[in-house]
Amino acid sequence: MSEPQLTPALIRAALTTVKYPGFSRDIVSFGLVKDITVSEAGAVVIELIIESKNADVPRYIYENVMATVKELPGVKQLDVNIEHHAPKSVKQPGANDDPADWKSSVPGVKHVIAVASGKGGVGKSTVSANLGVALSKLGYKTGLLDLDIYGPSMALMFGTKERPGCSEKEQFLPVEAHGVKLLSMGLMIDEASPVAVRGPLATRYVQQFLRDVEWGGLDFLILDMPPGTGDIQLTIVQTVDLAGAVIVTTPQEVALIDARKAVGLFQRVETPILGLIENMSYFVCPSDGLIYNIFGEGGGEREAQKLGVPLLGRIPLDIQTRSCGDEGHPVALEDPGKSMVAAAFEGVASMLASQLGE
Ligand SMILES: Nc1ncnc2c1ncn2[C@@H]1O[C@H](COP(=O)(O)OP(=O)(O)OP(=O)(O)O)[C@@H](O)[C@H]1O
Ligand SMILES: [Mg+2]
Secondary structure, three states: OOOOOOOOHHHHHHOOOOOOOOOOEEOOOOOOOOEEEEOOEEEEEEEEEEEEOHHHHHHHHHHHHHHHEEEOOOEEEEEEEEEEEEEOOOOOOOOOOOOOOOOEOOOOEEEEEEEEEEOOOOHHHHHHHHHHHHHHHHOOOOOEEOOOOOOOOOHOOOOOOOOOOOOOOOOOOOOOEEOOOEEEEEHHHOOOOOOOOOHHHHHHHHHHHOOOOOOEEEEEEEOOOOOOOHHHHHHHHHEEEEEEEEEOOOOOOOHHHHHHHHHHHHOOOOEOOOOOOOOOOOOOOOOOOEEEEEOOOOOHHHHHHHHOOEEEEEEEHHHHHHHHHOOOOOOOOOOOOOOOHHHHHHHHHHHHHHHHHO
16 A cells, blocks of 8 residues: 655644644644645655744744654655744833824733624624633633723623722722623613714723723733724724734634734734634534534634634534623633533633733
């Protein structure tokens, strides 16, 4: 029997057995493999991109990639090139910068993460709420700022109607629910009254939310972004020093197109993309246990690979996730041993924390 021909696809498949240190995920699905070439003479070149503050990570991956690929039949020569850089650090305003270029960081907050999507309704708010809870369960002081002025949803998702207070310095005081500090337009207005604010005023509200809140010391602040990639979104990314952005998408092409636009928006302002989250990835039928890929299969993973960013998690379409959201009790509060979705969010939270050097 003849050996299978050595191809980049075969090598890529072999690399799915190399795990990212500390995770059960492999380096291919993490999006670290940038390029693989194979010459007719059997010379293999593998290009990897690794973003990590820890120098042991590229060393570990190098050794494991070498060991795995060397064993493949037909490999005569092997080069593994690693482009390693620390995650881009946040630029603080410098004394000589033009004040017009300043991005003020949110006072008292270590890492600000934007959760965005481009397309509406793919689950940004669900992801924001559950990520907030999951980070808090890991012991991080976490806040959540709902920047959807027109369609705020955090009051509902956290089941609170408490009004934010006002501090001595005349700043907003967030409310606390399920271990997360919260601020949302939905906490300031009555459910029945629609927020009829025009563009410029909406921008002002958003800026005030970003600047004038006494968070009281947070490890993470999650920004639940409004849908789209327009002026409001641009204002947000230009007002704050973001540690990075998490892009939510469904596996469907229409959602992926808009996810790409969102990625473009952040890249234009040099904000690192921390990864993609594929929401509504699949549905496990409760009666027969079969998996249905309602919005298609593998879209998030392919897109993450194309963009060279990690796929942080795949969240199934899940009845409990929806009902918990509507009942003000995010599903991430459940025991990860009992809820697949709670476990998935725990994974996303720990991956983000480790990416940001926590
Ligand atoms: N994984 C999931 N399983 C079941 N339902 C979900 C899931 N993710 C989101 N949903 C439901 O889908 C609806 C839309 O989700 P969500 O409000 O989080 O989206 P969004 O992207 O924030 O929307 P918008 O663009 O309007 O802000 C909600 O009713 C939510 O409960
Ligand atoms: Mg939303």
